[in-house]
Amino acid sequence: MAQVSTDRSVRSLLRQGIEQLRAAEVPWFTLAAELLLLHVANQDRTWLYAHPEEMLPCETAEKYFALLHRRVLGEPTQHLTGKQEFWGLEFEVTPDVLIPRPETEHLIEVALDRLAVHELQAGRPTAKLIGENLTIVDIGTGSGCIAIALAKELPAATIYATDVSRAALEVARRNATHRGFSNRIHFLESNLLEAFRSNPVAAQHAAPQPGTHSTKSASSHESRIASHKSLRFDLIISNPPYIGRQEGDSLPIEVREHEPATALYGGQEGYELYGHLIPQAAQFLKPGGLLILEFGHNSLPAVKPLLDSSTWHKIAVTKDLAGIPRVLSAQRI
Numbered sequence: 001m002a003q004v005s006t007d008r009s010v011r012s013l014l015r016q017g018i019e020q021l022r023a024a025e026v027p028w029f030t031l032a033a034e035l036l037l038l039h040v041a042n043q044d045r046t047w048l049y050a051h052p053e054e055m056l057p058c059e060t061a062e063k064y065f066a067l068l069h070r071r072v073l074g075e076p077t078q079h080l081t082g083k084q085e086f087w088g089l090e091f092e093v094t095p096d097v098l099i100p101r102p103e104t105e106h107l108i109e110v111a112l113d114r115l116a117v118h119e120l121q122a123g124r125p126t127a128k129l130i131g132e133n134l135t136i137v138d139i140g141t142g143s144g145c146i147a148i149a150l151a152k153e154l155p156a157a158t159i160y161a162t163d164v165s166r167a168a169l170e171v172a173r174r175n176a177t178h179r180g181f182s183n184r185i186h187f188l189e190s191n192l193l194e195a196f197r198s199n200p201v202a203a204q205h206a207a208p209q210p211g212t213h214s215t216k217s218a219s220s221h222e223s224r225i226a227s228h229k230s231l232r233f234d235l236i237i238s239n240p241p242y243i244g245r246q247e248g249d250s251l252p253i254e255v256r257e258h259e260p261a262t263a264l265y266g267g268q269e270g271y272e273l274y275g276h277l278i279p280q281a282a283q284f285l286k287p288g289g290l291l292i293l294e295f296g297h298n299s300l301p302a303v304k305p306l307l308d309s310s311t312w313h314k315i316a317v318t319k320d321l322a323g324i325p326r327v328l329s330a331q332r333i
């Protein structure tokens with residue numbers, strides 16, 4: 001059990017936390033110590049530097065040192081505080097979902113830019129894009145960060161979000177509810193876009209497993225699936241799992257041991273899922289619809305050729321702030 005120092009002032013606790021995390025070579029150690037102290041003190045950032053002499057109760061200091069210890073052992077700061085900011089919104093995160101990454105915000109920026117051009121080309125110029133008549137799907141929604149950011153920016157759009165992980169969908173639904181978007185986003189348990197297929201094989205795939213649902217809930221589930229059958233989208237957006245299993249050992253402990261494997265690995269090489277996702281997107285996009293994908297630092301040579309010129313045009317690659325190619329966007333012919 002960590003020792004609680006006799007000096008429980010904000011300044012001293014912060015200094016001790018920074019020292020512990022730095023000694024353990026925790027990345028972003030100052031930010032991590034600040035976030036953990038704010039979390040246990042239930043305060044916001046302005047308080048931290050406005051009240052350096054304030055003494056914190058013994059139990060608060062004990063909680064703080066316990067969290068520092070867990071952080072030193074490798075648990076991500078966001079799992080300890082239970083939250084992460086994305087697109088200016090606070091998201092609940094648990095070990096069932098990928099912690100939203102800042103670079104994924106580029107996906108939202110590219111989507112909004114390309115949708116604005118799309119609307120202009122379709123003869124629907126508007127002073128402000130609100131997403132009227134747009135149907136969007138976020139594949140592999142995780143915490144729901146992409147779908148929820150788009151719901152915030154496009155108040156009139158109809159938004160769907162899929163994930164294979166039922167546990168992730170629970171977190172995404174809670175995030176949508178807390179942000180007031182639960183009536184705007186339809187969350188579906190689905191392998192990629194299979195839940196939207198109208199053929200019997202796909203319907204079977206999307207249906208609950210025998211014995212796990214009552215007849216009543218199974219039939220209501222099927223009618224819900226039926227209402228989504230034959231939907232076609234204006235925008236398909238995804239940050240799919242794209243790390244190669246072969247890279248697993250080189251990942252930081254925070255990622256390797258604490259984030260869900262389903263959210264991380266796209267196959268042995270990493271880019272395998274795009275080989276299924278891109279042909280499905282071609283089937284489920286309306287003519288002129290947009291596909292916007294995040295991809296890994298070394299996936300571009302494998303992923304870009306999947307966008308064949310008979311189906312896709314206006315293919316563009318956007319770099320992130322670190323100059324790494326990060327977002328691939330294309331239009332369905």
Ligand SMILES: C[S@@+](CC[C@H](N)C(=O)[O-])C[C@H]1O[C@@H](n2cnc3c(N)ncnc32)[C@H](O)[C@@H]1O
Pocket residue numbers: 097098099100101104139140141142143144145146162163164165168190191192193239240241242262263264
């Ligand atoms: C890299 S995470 C992205 C989560 C979130 N969209 C974000 O950007 O933070 C990938 C997500 O895809 C989900 N996933 C993995 N394989 C899938 C599949 N075949 N169909 C649908 N979702 C899948 C995972 O469960 C995970 O939530």
